[in-house]
Amino acid sequence: MRYLPLDPNDREAMLARIGVPDIGALFADIPADKRIEGLLDLPLAKSEMAVERAMTGIAERSLFAGAVPFFVGAGAYRRHIPATVDHLVQRSEFLTSYTPYQPEIAQGTLQVLFEFQTQVAALTGMEVANASMYDGSTACGEAMLMAHRVTRRGRAVLSGGLHPQYADVCATLARMAGDAIVRLPPDLKASEDIVAAIDDETSCVIVQAPDFFGNPRDLAPVAAAAHARGALLVAVFTDPVALGALRAPGEMDADIAVGEGQGLGNALNFGGPYLGLFATRARNVRQMPGRLAGETVDAAGRRSFVLTLSTREQHIRREKATSNICTNSGLCALAFSIHLSLLGGAGLKRLADVNHANAVLLAERLAAIPGVEVVNAHFFNEFTLRTPRPAAPLIEALAGRGVIGGLPVSRLLPGGGLDDCIIVASTETNTEDDRAAYARGLADCLR
């Protein structure tokens, strides 16, 4: 078998040295009546060619974004990823290395993490960032728990503009830990009065900007109101490219900034693996979960990098750890960092401008269709469309015409009274032909 180097002679010699007659002797601790004597009920081994054939067949049974005009965002974004990124992440030393616990032979990984942390801190306008978390939604949950630790309070207030699945993650964590949570109703036009929900028991206010419906938000007044009551502001974003065009969380006085990093360097992958970005103020660093790479020197005085402040983590603190997290999203963070290094700050701004321009052009085309309304006063690369008929069947009908037009809000907020809303995203990957196809398709479906 192509992945198993031992041959029967090897096995015989090894058994002889161990001093047992057969391999079964090494499994003797398994209770006799619980041993599987034959083979599992699975097909037998397959050649590479056969596996490739089988899996290619499965792959062909999904429509992929590049094949059709594609306009879905809502937390994951179709981006053009430079060929260099995927090439570099497949280098053996990046792809197949372990967590850098032996720093002397892991300076590649550790320096990348240090650069990544610097980029994330700069992008979010915060003082310090960690080496990534699983994804934006779990980073959001961890931010809530961190705010509880920092303020020693247990009540979180969630904006109605927060991605519903992010809010669900926070709600699950809160319920399991016995903490209180307040979820404001879906806030289509960024008009909620979140300040009114903050009281002296509040540990944090969690607000997404741009929000789930595409509205950018000025978080500075929310930060001020939270701070006045001793609470923290957690600012959430779902497309890092948005921070190339919009004010950063740190500029708006956020205490913790969390977001989804998939939009740089990482493919859509049907929802994972992604990476959570997490940044905070320097004074809170000991309460921050996740791995951290720090700078130091080695015995020869050379600059080096090492995982540090590990006493926050589970392998040392165990039940008193800041989190139970072990893994970060290393390879995804590398891809993010490479993409952002290729772009540079100026390139990120240009990329953001193209995203915004494409969204503006699309919004104009769609708003011109009778009965169709773009709800947002302002937006970046995502906006909410209101249609004269229920959105979910429209999206299916559009799909039948070869256009993936966006996310019907009712899929994530069933019974939320927003059955006529679609969240539409447009990135640099959309062309004029795409926009024309969408407008034509939607007009046809509404006739």
Next chain:
Amino acid sequence: MNVQGRPTQPETAAAPSRPTFTGNRGLDMEEALIFETGRLDATGVDIDEPEPFQSRLGPHARGGALELPGLTEPEAIRHYVRLSRNNYSIDAGIYPLGSCTMKHNPRLNEKIARLPGFADVHPLQPTSTAQGALEVIEALSKALLTMTGMEAVAMSPKAGAHGELCGMMSIKAAIEARGEGATRRVALVPDSAHGTNPATAALIGYSVRSVPAGAEGTVSAEAVRAALAPDVAAIMLTNPNTCGLFEREMVGIAEAVHEAGAYFYCDGANFNAVVGRTRPGDLGVDAMHINLHKTFSTPHGGGGPGAGPVALSSRLAPYAPVPFVRREGATLRLVEHAEGGESFGRMCAFHGQMGMFVRALAFILSHGADGLRQASEDAVLSANYVRASLNDVMSAPFGERPCMHEALFDDRWLKDTGLTTLDFAKALIDEGYHPMTVYFPLIVHGAMLIEPTESESKASLDLFIMTLRDLAIAATAGERERFQSAPMNAPRRRLDETRAARQPVLRWTKPQPA
């Protein structure tokens, strides 16, 4: 006459290396940070200016461009290639890390994961257009259920620790459904457990009660009975355990736990030892997470991503989190809301680590039932071969007892050498090896845990063993320098970790003008 001849043999013995202008030593290269070498106006991505348009950003636009350096493509390739060369990797050599299962990462899996029908599918496009993706989840779930003998599998957890959380949340939901949420709030955890276990229990508001391992390194049903009480929600056991031993009394422990009205969580980090040999469901497990990045070969990527699907017994299946895939005739449906059922809720956005599912499924299809059984056998055989080849020069805490997929040693054999487990590990680096896991599990002093996996050839194992023997003999013979100053040959010597923690520098900052 051709006068272009030049010497073609070295004339002198190798001279000691002298400092170089660049700081590089041949192919061994130093590399600065991008913030030191990149330029703010450089870029490796050509982006066309958009046509003039009316901005809809309103008052929310950022002031100026972000001050982050860019790299052109040649500069980027050079930067990252050089950095990569300072990393050890499983592609380059054995990674004998206990409980990490650093097996070979098949390249077919990488190729398949990059098919656009997997990589370029959005989690929220209409499910009617993503049936292939849902098929992968269904197929992998079925395979995992066959291997575990359990009822349902929650696919969404993003990593092993996340899977532990999922399993424990399912247990908590089940207990609350029985009306015992206020009284059962204790998790029994052996003192040999991985740190994630007690950390996970704490996250759901449980307190931890320790169960001691016996002199044999395993947990007895008697010790569990002594620790069980009406306030216990669950026991969290690793099997095989963190000492590399099969928990012989697993079935008895499960019975005791269930009789006491509690649940059995199994940490599946060491599943590689028993795939195809026994089913956790048959042993009485209620929830077990599986590390796809361990047993099922998805690459470690320098620290992640992982994936931690959780197999659940029929007792816990109703409480599984959303989302999950359900077949309705020819169509696969994605259930994303609890819909009045008993699901404990959602653990993360979207549907799980699809990229890792594709790789794990390819691994399972490649190995098949026969290959999977052979892999477990080879993993256990290799670990015992290492153990049997070293137990005359190193001390093992549990004597000559056969292990499963990993061999545990302690530091008693180093007692009079003045050397520590750490010194021994660092000397291994100079020999071109990544050290074994050290100082884990905590119940053994100066632990050294070796897991070779099934991916090593006998030649590779033999060289590794002989190197360890050479080092062990040198240590007990009184050599010190070789160990205490190690590593000497790696890109860096030992690091000042104290300084990194006392004066944390966690990002680059522009040096201020003097």
Next chain:
Amino acid sequence: MSQIRYTNDHEYVRIDGGEGVVGISEYAQQQLGDVVFAEAPPIGKALKKGDPAAVVESVKAASDVFAPVSGEVVAVNSEVESTPALINEDALGRGWLFRLRLADPAELSALMDEPAYADYLKTLG
């Protein structure tokens, strides 16, 4: 030397003018390795004997410091928070962690004096 008492968890309490100065012993400091962080309890906190009071961290380990006797925290050592190395350099002196106003001086008699602690350390091997 002013009265000093030790617990078998390696905390000390040194009596100084009716108050108890608490820290970790020389042995504890050695076992822990380089101290990188120390977190003292808040001033005003009422501690019972045996309550977790402070935390001392090295690179690879975190140690809870338990209150050797009951009392109210009246002062904390801010020097140690900025320079945790003091705990290694001078555990019994400048590396003190916090001061307690003793609630029950009789509790001191249950702790070990210096010679008893020295004997105890020998048993740890």
